[in-house]
Amino acid sequence: MKFRNQLGPLLWITVSGVVCVDSIRAGIGTFRSPSSGFFPFWLGVVLVVLTLALAIMNLFQEERGKITDLWKGTKWGQVILFMILILIYSILLNTLGYLITTFLLILMLFCIGERKGVWIKIAIAVVVVLASHIIFCYWLKVNLPQGVFNFRLSY
Numbered sequence: 001m002k003f004r005n006q007l008g009p010l011l012w013i014t015v016s017g018v019v020c021v022d023s024i025r026a027g028i029g030t031f032r033s034p035s036s037g038f039f040p041f042w043l044g045v046v047l048v049v050l051t052l053a054l055a056i057m058n059l060f061q062e063e064r065g066k067i068t069d070l071w072k073g074t075k076w077g078q079v080i081l082f083m084i085l086i087l088i089y090s091i092l093l094n095t096l097g098y099l100i101t102t103f104l105l106i107l108m109l110f111c112i113g114e115r116k117g118v119w120i121k122i123a124i125a126v127v128v129v130l131a132s133h134i135i136f137c138y139w140l141k142v143n144l145p146q147g148v149f150n151f152r153l154s155y
Helices: 005-025 038-060 067-071 076-096 098-113 120-141
Strands: none
Touching: 005 038, 076 098, 098 120
């Protein structure tokens, strides 16, 4: 069984080796003047190091539980609903705008997971949306979708 635990790390070492070789062909450059292969190369190196650490840990650990134990107790209905909400969010983002769509998403996510009162959920959603709007629009200068209402906060 220990051999089966080494198949995953072997696959990731192979993948990261291919990434590193391909990055070298594209040209790595230097830290002061990076080329197009710089980031993929170092990402491949980090992946090799982490994968080797995982492989070494697998050699010295006892047999763990089955993989099905990992998913025991998962609320699949909530997982599927979350994925549907994220899909709807991405569809409506340009139409309704960032503020409205994000507020509705956060409110729906709180309704799925939290057992707090409605007013607390609304207040937290408003604070999160306003804080993220301030961070992205004014500090980072990101143009967020305004939507059909052309609604944008001005501070």
